[in-house]
Amino acid sequence: MLEMMIALSRRLSFETERRPKWWFWHLMKNLGLENYSDDMAFTQEEVDEILDAVIWRSYSPTGAGGLFPLENPQQDQREVELWYQLNAYLLERY
Numbered sequence: 001m002l003e004m005m006i007a008l009s010r011r012l013s014f015e016t017e018r019r020p021k022w023w024f025w026h027l028m029k030n031l032g033l034e035n036y037s038d039d040m041a042f043t044q045e046e047v048d049e050i051l052d053a054v055i056w057r058s059y060s061p062t063g064a065g066g067l068f069p070l071e072n073p074q075q076d077q078r079e080v081e082l083w084y085q086l087n088a089y090l091l092e093r094y
Contacts, residue, residue, distance in 0.1 A: 001051055008067065008086065016094055027067050063089075 009023035018026075028034045031050055036042055050065075052058070059065030063077035068089035070077065077085055 001055070005067075008082075012086065012090070015090055030067055030069055031065075 005024060005027055006020070009020040009027065012018070012023040012026075013020040016023075025034060031054065033047065033050060036047065053065050054067060057066070057078040059078065060069075061076040061078060062071075062073050063069040063085060066077065066085070067082070068077070068085040070088060070092055072092065073088070077088075080088070
């Protein structure tokens with residue numbers, strides 16, 4: 001998962017003026033993981049549940065709960081390949 005997020009961050013950086021580090025943390029925010037740290041009390045199950053939602057595409061049809069949530073999706077994002085989700089996200093947001 002980490003390797004995929006790094007690769008996506010680099011690709012998003014290539015497509016925009018933002019740096020990969022910014023994109024990585026933006027994706028973490030989209031997942032709701034930006035505040036998780038060693039100092040925070042959380043269970044491994046909480047993190048696993050979030051990551052499983054991405055892996056098994058059990059997020060909402062709009063992509064909320066996934067890497068690329070959309071305001072106005074053209075189709076159910078659970079059925080769209082990740083690459084196309086990324087492109088739709090860029091078109092909608094940037």
